[in-house]
Amino acid sequence: MMIRTTGLSKSFHNHEVLRSIDFQVDKTEIVVLLGPSGSGKSTLLRCLNGLEELSGGSLTVNGVDVDSAMSHREKNARFREIRRQTGMVFQQFNLYPHKTALENVIESLLIVKRMPKADAVAAGERLLKRVGLAEKRDAYPSRLSGGQQQRVAIARALAMEPAVMLFDEPTSALDPELVGEVLDVMRELAGEGMTMVVVTHEMKFARQVANRVVFMDGGVIVEQGEPASFFQSPQTERARRFLNQITGERGDKE
Amino acid sequence: MQLVWDNAEFLLRGARYTLQITLVSMIFGVLIGMIVALARISGIRPVRWIARFYVSVIRGTPVLVQIFFVYFGLADYGLRLGSLTAAYLALSINVGAYLSETFRGAILSVPKGQMEAAYAAGMTTWQAYRRIIFPQAARVAIAPMGNTFIGMLKETSLVSTIAVTELLRSAQLLIAQYYKYTPFYIGIAAMYWVMSTLFSIVLHAVEKRLSKAY
Numbered sequence: 204m205m206i207r208t209t210g211l212s213k214s215f216h217n218h219e220v221l222r223s224i225d226f227q228v229d230k231t232e233i234v235v236l237l238g239p240s241g242s243g244k245s246t247l248l249r250c251l252n253g254l255e256e257l258s259g260g261s262l263t264v265n266g267v268d269v270d271s272a273m274s275h276r277e278k279n280a281r282f283r284e285i286r287r288q289t290g291m292v293f294q295q296f297n298l299y300p301h302k303t304a305l306e307n308v309i310e311s312l313l314i315v316k317r318m319p320k321a322d323a324v325a326a327g328e329r330l331l332k333r334v335g336l337a338e339k340r341d342a343y344p345s346r347l348s349g350g351q352q353q354r355v356a357i358a359r360a361l362a363m364e365p366a367v368m369l370f371d372e373p374t375s376a377l378d379p380e381l382v383g384e385v386l387d388v389m390r391e392l393a394g395e396g397m398t399m400v401v402v403t404h405e406m407k408f409a410r411q412v413a414n415r416v417v418f419m420d421g422g423v424i425v426e427q428g429e430p431a432s433f434f435q436s437p438q439t440e441r442a443r444r445f446l447n448q449i450t451g452e453r454g455d456k457e
Numbered sequence: 458m459q460l461v462w463d464n465a466e467f468l469l470r471g472a473r474y475t476l477q478i479t480l481v482s483m484i485f486g487v488l489i490g491m492i493v494a495l496a497r498i499s500g501i502r503p504v505r506w507i508a509r510f511y512v513s514v515i516r517g518t519p520v521l522v523q524i525f526f527v528y529f530g531l532a533d534y535g536l537r538l539g540s541l542t543a544a545y546l547a548l549s550i551n552v553g554a555y556l557s558e559t560f561r562g563a564i565l566s567v568p569k570g571q572m573e574a575a576y577a578a579g580m581t582t583w584q585a586y587r588r589i590i591f592p593q594a595a596r597v598a599i600a601p602m603g604n605t606f607i608g609m610l611k612e613t614s615l616v617s618t619i620a621v622t623e624l625l626r627s628a629q630l631l632i633a634q635y636y637k638y639t640p641f642y643i644g645i646a647a648m649y650w651v652m653s654t655l656f657s658i659v660l661h662a663v664e665k666r667l668s669k670a671y
Contacts, residue, residue, distance in 0.1 A: 252577055253576075254573055254576065254577065283579060283581065286576065286577055286578070286579045287579040289577075290577075291574075291577040293570060293573070293574065293577075295568075295570050297568075297570035297571060297573060297574035298574075299571065299574070299589055299593075300593065300670055300671065301592050301593055301596070301670050302670070303670075310578065310588065310589075311578035311579055311580065314580060314584050314588055315578065315579040315580055315584070343669075343670040343671075344670075345670060345671055359578070360577075360578075363578065363579060
């Protein structure tokens, strides 16, 4: 088991965003979180590496336990441990704008892992090549397209050799013609056996790549299952309505 | 103007003091400004309050009063500072308060996602500030900081009142000797102008360097 949450809750100012979530991800599994906006899927993802503080419950990521009842200090230390083993990719890329593509990728190798510069650079160049951006090593983010920025961000997340990758709507901020290049990199990663949790609205990606789809609404997991059965015959009314809306809007019902 | 040339050496010595006071107060002012800026965004409430009180008092009172307080006021409590030391101290404390506001704003201007990316990559809070937040904040802070510095250069003339022989007081001493005003005031005005222009050029170069990624 790579990830397990037990009774995970999260509130913002008395508003419950996550209500006692029990959620698991197996090693090498690719899980796609679906749901309308405000359903809590991004919050769940961000709780996994402690970007959101837990209001209740506990979680385990790659053998590191965190319980919401632990002291602040203890939680911080454990989440830092978890973050060293997880990579995260953000909707807005969040590349460091004052650093080149290569410097973005190797920053945590130098600072967190304290790797010698030459080794870090070699690793960074390898990673940029892997996402097809070897020739952009010295470019600043402002000179890259959105798709290229997101691929650098994926390389940056992979640099720490994470056991699991978290994707928070990685293609939502991209122009439509740039979505494909990012999804291709993610597909490749999935093919290599990376454990992935992906919040996305890309239904095609979910159908083709996910091992399991988790549908959330109103802060709870409403339904989950294999993509084929979920998309063909959703069991709940809420999931049906969501799928109808999505496919209706986009007119790409297959 | 011949009088100015004849006394150039004396005036240049005054200019050197002006420059020295500006640089020393700037260095300590930057240090104070950074510490106070961090205090103001810290999670510890009393620390925040103290920092806010300091900024509010300094910004709400005239520099001249602050200079007199440090030089004459502290002497009442047995702390007799040399006039140059008092000038350094008063001006550092003053400029530190203004810079802390600049730095605070600059730090807060860095998008939240930057901190999250640094955390997600496993950095500690301090590593994230040092490597990710501060360099981006510096670029935002440099222009207003430059204005503060140039303001500072001119404010040093106020310490002539506590008998520091900087540029203004040098001129005043010469005026008392020759009973001629205009040439000396024009002379030192030109010297102030040259110094602030040089500052501007240096700061502009720094700003350009920090912005090369954008």
